[in-house]
Amino acid sequence: xxxxxxxxxxxxxxxxxxxxxxxxxxxxxxxxxxxxxxxxxxxxxxxxxxxxxxxxxxxxxxxxxxxxxxxxxxxxxxxxxxxxxxxxxxxxxxxxxxxxxxxxxxxxxxxxxxxxxxxxxxxxxxxxxxxxxxxxxxxxxxxxxxxxxxxxxxxxxxxxxxxxxxxxxxxxxxxxxxxxxxxxxxxxxxxxxxxxxxxxxxxxxxxxxxxxxxxxxxxxxxxxxxxxxxxxxxxxxxxxxxxxxxxxxxxxxxxxxxxxxxxxxxxxxxxxxxxxxxxxxxxxxxxxxxxxxxx
Numbered sequence: 001x002x003x004x005x006x007x008x009x010x011x012x013x014x015x016x017x018x019x020x021x022x023x024x025x026x027x028x029x030x031x032x033x034x035x036x037x038x039x040x041x042x043x044x045x046x047x048x049x050x051x052x053x054x055x056x057x058x059x060x061x062x063x064x065x066x067x068x069x070x071x072x073x074x075x076x077x078x079x080x081x082x083x084x085x086x087x088x089x090x091x092x093x094x095x096x097x098x099x100x101x102x103x104x105x106x107x108x109x110x111x112x113x114x115x116x117x118x119x120x121x122x123x124x125x126x127x128x129x130x131x132x133x134x135x136x137x138x139x140x141x142x143x144x145x146x147x148x149x150x151x152x153x154x155x156x157x158x159x160x161x162x163x164x165x166x167x168x169x170x171x172x173x174x175x176x177x178x179x180x181x182x183x184x185x186x187x188x189x190x191x192x193x194x195x196x197x198x199x200x201x202x203x204x205x206x207x208x209x210x211x212x213x214x215x216x217x218x219x220x221x222x223x224x225x226x227x228x229x230x231x232x233x234x235x236x237x238x239x240x241x242x243x244x245x246x247x248x249x250x251x252x253x254x255x256x257x258x259x260x261x262x263x264x265x266x267x268x269x270x271x272x273x274x275x276x277x278x279x280x281x282x283x284x285x286x287x288x289x290x291x292x293x294x295x
Contacts, residue, residue: 029077030140031133033070035084039148043125047087049094051104051183052080055132059097060104070145077137082129083183084145088122101130105189106214107180117173117194120212124150126183150181151212155260158199158207158228163269169231170199170207174244176222178214188215192222199228216248224248230269238270246294263293 035048045068052061052075061080064087065071081101085094088106095104106124111117127145135141156172173196178188199209216222224245230238242263253259 027077027137028074029135029138030072030074031135032072032140032142033065033084034142034144035065035068035070035127036144036146037068039146040125043086043147043149044123045086045125045147049085049087051083051085051094051097052133053082053101053104053184055079055081060099060101062097072140075135077135079132079134080129081131081184082133082143082145083126084128084147085124085126085183086122086147088124091119091122092124101184103182104184105180105182107189111196116179116192117196118179120195120197121151121181121214123153123212124181124214126150126186128184128186130184149257150183150186151214152257152259154211154213154258156197156199156209156211156226157260157262158209158267159205159262159264161205161207161265161267161269163271164201164204164207166233166269166271167201167230168233170201171229172197172199172209172211173227173229174211174213174248175225175227176217177224178217181214188217190217192217194227226263232270240265240267241291243292243294265291265293 033050037043048065048068048070050063050065050073052063056078061075063073083101083104085106091108092106093108094106099105106121108118108121111119125147127147129143129145133141133143173194175194176192177195179191179193180189181187182189195211195213197209197211199207202208222245223243226242226244228240228242232238242265244261244263247261247263253261
């Protein structure tokens with residue numbers, strides 16, 4: 001009888017011990033994420049990224065929604081600050097999961113490391129929750145995000161460029177733009193970059209291009225230079241620089257998510273020499289001076 005009592009006591013001890021260990025593991029709870037596109041009804045978005053930052057510290061939790069309207073996920077109980085943003089189409093890159101909420105940013109790929117030149121970002125839509133989302137034990141919580149457009153879209157029109165018919169390509173670059181965007185605090189990064197984008201011929205003397213950006217770098221003393229690189233029919237390249245600071249800082253477009261900048265350059269590009277044997281020599285390289293077109 002004593003032997004059986006001892007065995008029962010052993011089972012009871014093991015059962016109690018197992019119960020105690022269960023509470024050493026974080027419990028999982030459900031979170032229903034709703035993404036409301038009321039503020040950006042025309043957004044061309046397919047997938048969304050959710051980043052949850054525990055208020056007690058530690059790396060963020062990352063989840064991708066294949067549905068732009070959100071979905072349900074299971075996470076450890078706790079309180080989180082959150083960032084919800086679109087995935088983009090391949091250009092945008094996000095910070096590592098160990099990055100603090102306030103410093104979490106999106107950037108793009110660098111083209112020339114020494115010159116801090118980057119490709120233009122994909123259109124960015126985001127929303128965040130700074131106050132904290134409480135996820136309770138064995139309960140399904142819910143949160144709603146309202147993404148807004150964060151990347152301004154500029155149309156750049158270059159007029160009065162003669163001899164465009166002798167070119168095959170034009171790439172533009174604008175300097176002193178923000179290197180990235182802080183998604184937790186909704187503001188551009190102060191780091192500078194030059195951003196490249198293509199220009200297309202809309203008629204015999206006019207070029208038109210479209211550029212998305214994270215915004216200005218935030219330094220009021222910064223000069224914005226647009227550089228135009230033309231590829232000629234024989235493969236050589238010629239470059240021109242123009243100061244467009246006043247146009248970029250025009251109060252009429254400040255803070256707008258869509259703007260148009262028109263440049264009337266009266267630029268004459270090289271053309272074939274008179275005997276038809278080829279193009280004028282010494283075309284490869286940058287023009288020596290920057291022309292002010294702000295007036």
